[in-house]
Amino acid sequence: MSLYATAKEQYAAIGVDTEAALKTLDAIPVSMHCWQGDDLRGFEGRDGALTGGIQSTGSHPGAASSADELRAYIDRVLAVAPGAARINLHAIYGDVKGVERDQIEPEHFAAWVEWAKARGLGLDFNPTLFSHPKSGDGLTLSHPDAGIRAFWIEHCKRSRRIAAHFADQLGTHSVFNLWIADGFKDNPADALTPRKRLAGALDEIFAGKLNVVDAVESKLFGIGLESYTVGSHEFYLGYAVKNGLALCLDAGHFHPTEVISAKISAVSLFVERMLLHVSRPVRWDSDHVIMLDDELAAIAREIVRGGLLERVHIGLDYFDGSVDRVTAWAVGMRNMRKALLLALLEPSQTLREAEYAFDFTARLRLTEELKTMPWIAVWDEYCQRSGVPARML
Ligand code: RNT
Ligand code: ZN
Numbered sequence: 001m002s003l004y005a006t007a008k009e010q011y012a013a014i015g016v017d018t019e020a021a022l023k024t025l026d027a028i029p030v031s032m033h034c035w036q037g038d039d040l041r042g043f044e045g046r047d048g049a050l051t052g053g054i055q056s057t058g059s060h061p062g063a064a065s066s067a068d069e070l071r072a073y074i075d076r077v078l079a080v081a082p083g084a085a086r087i088n089l090h091a092i093y094g095d096v097k098g099v100e101r102d103q104i105e106p107e108h109f110a111a112w113v114e115w116a117k118a119r120g121l122g123l124d125f126n127p128t129l130f131s132h133p134k135s136g137d138g139l140t141l142s143h144p145d146a147g148i149r150a151f152w153i154e155h156c157k158r159s160r161r162i163a164a165h166f167a168d169q170l171g172t173h174s175v176f177n178l179w180i181a182d183g184f185k186d187n188p189a190d191a192l193t194p195r196k197r198l199a200g201a202l203d204e205i206f207a208g209k210l211n212v213v214d215a216v217e218s219k220l221f222g223i224g225l226e227s228y229t230v231g232s233h234e235f236y237l238g239y240a241v242k243n244g245l246a247l248c249l250d251a252g253h254f255h256p257t258e259v260i261s262a263k264i265s266a267v268s269l270f271v272e273r274m275l276l277h278v279s280r281p282v283r284w285d286s287d288h289v290i291m292l293d294d295e296l297a298a299i300a301r302e303i304v305r306g307g308l309l310e311r312v313h314i315g316l317d318y319f320d321g322s323v324d325r326v327t328a329w330a331v332g333m334r335n336m337r338k339a340l341l342l343a344l345l346e347p348s349q350t351l352r353e354a355e356y357a358f359d360f361t362a363r364l365r366l367t368e369e370l371k372t373m374p375w376i377a378v379w380d381e382y383c384q385r386s387g388v389p390a391r392m393l
Contacts, residue, residue: 007377014347014366018378021344024309025382030336031086031124031175031315034093036329037073038064039321042092042128044099052130052181053222054287058322067093071115076326078119081333082386086122087112088175088315091159092131101132102154106165113169122172124315127152127159129180141201142182142194142230149201152180156205164210175313177248177275178205179217183225194230202239213313215275216240217248220255220285241270250277250317251295252285261298265306274308277317278336287318289328292335300339305348330392338379345375 008018035042039056043066050056064070070093078085091101094108106113109123116123129140129152137143140152156178163176182194206214218236219229233254240247247267249260260276267274278299280288290296303312316336320328347366354362383390 002381003374003377004381007374007381010374011345011378014373015350016345016347018345021341022378022382022385025337025341025344026083026386028309028314028337028340029084029086029122030333031088031122031313032074032077032081032329032333033088033316033318034070034074035090036316036319036332037070037325040090040131040319042090042131043067043094043096044092045097046131048131050131051135053183053225054130054181054285055223056287056319056321058320060322060324062325063321064325067095067111071112073326074329075119077329077333080330080388080392081337082383082388083337085333086124086172087116088124088126088177090126091128091155091162101128102151102158104155104158104162106162109162109166113166116166116170122170122174123163123166124175124177124313125159125163125166126177126179127156129155135181138184138225139182139194139230140180141205142180142198144197149197153201153204156201160205160210160212160214163212167211174212175215175246175275175315176212177215177217177315178202179219179248179250180231181219181222181225182230183222184228185224186227188228191228195235198230198235199239202243206243206245213246213273213275215246215248215273215313217250217253217275217277219250219253222285237267237270244272246273246275246313247271248275248277250285251279251299252277252281252287252317256281256283259295259298261295261302264299264302264308264312268306268308268311273311273313275313275315277315278332279317287320289318289320289323290316290332290335292338296335296339297342300336300343301346304340304343304346327392334392341379341382342375345373345378346370 011018096108160176163174167174216236218233251260280290282288380390
């Protein structure tokens with residue numbers, strides 16, 4: 001008997017249908033962030049450091065220096081990452097050499113659309129409000145200068161229209177996710193006014209219905225912006241609930257002992273859609289490559305247990321320049337899918353029944369035994385059926 005056949009029997013014995021799990025698993029879209037491939041430099045041809053309180057560290061050779069090269073890298077990742085994928089772009093990744101951010105148009109992304117079409121991939125989109133002279137004060141959409149705010153509002157509106165263009169062209173939804181770094185290094189004298197300005201700017205950006213999934217992403221702090229973040233979690237949770245937007249939860253954007261897996265069920269009661277930026281913070285929002293660790297498993301479990309696969313958009317967000325970039329992506333994509341597989345192989349009904357009956361002993365026993373069930377045989381079978389290597393040794 002094959003390892004898979006044995007595993008299938010063992011799972012069947014605890015009420016889990018591995019075939020059904022694999023069918024569901026394969027269809028879950030995971031949106032891969034394009035920016036792991038070039039350390040978030042983009043193709044504007046702008047010399048200068050990455051700003052906005054984020055950092056890519058490491059000097060492993062091979063950062064992509066053109067969109068063609070980046071796409072070639074992504075093709076290599078998709079060849080080893082099983083399951084439905086999407087690609088998540090930032091505005092700086094178009095053919096935008098010398099193009100100001102308040103001038104970007106769908107045509108600057110034509111090559112991405114052609115490439116995505118040929119592969120049946122969906123595209124998601126983010127405006128880029130960092131690494132730019134007009135973000136130099138640490139404020140963009142909440143800047144006191146109306147001219148600076150207007151520049152960024154225009155950039156965001158255009159970005160949102162580009163996302164809608166992707167949806168129209170590719171026949172699948174497009175997530176438009178807005179994150180800004182706005183904040184102060186030291187304690188603000190007025191924490192309220194920048195938030196009012198941000199809310200006003202968002203009202204302009206999100207005015208008018210477009211064929212996009214609108215999402216907003218909060219943050220706790222950034223480097224050099226440690227004391228105050230305009231777009232905090234409470235700010236965006238409130239804004240998303242009030243305006244019917246999706247809320248983006250980034251795994252690195254909370255206090256070190258807070259985890260987004262613990263927030264998913266609560267948020268699901270109040271917003272229709274969520275976007276996840278699955279990342280791995282090490283002591284801070286360091287954006288390490290995601291590992292198959294407890295939190296990754298917990299994130300996947302909460303989505304599956306909550307029946308939220310249709311309402312939670314899973315995206316990755318990390319950038320490690322210290323290792324081979326294609327490998328970094330592939331490891332993360334495969335880990336996300338492994339975590340989802342683990343979640344789908346849970347005998348969820350049995351666990352729930354034990355809990356509903358206050359039989360926490362049975363819940364504990366089963367939870368622990370599940371950890372050493374032969375899930376890897378199911379993974380291997382899945383990879384084989386998907387035509388990708390089971391192991392990347
Ligand atoms: C930064 C946010 C944001 C970015 C990307 C590049 O802390 O997580 O999502 O990482 O938009
Ligand atoms: Zn993020």
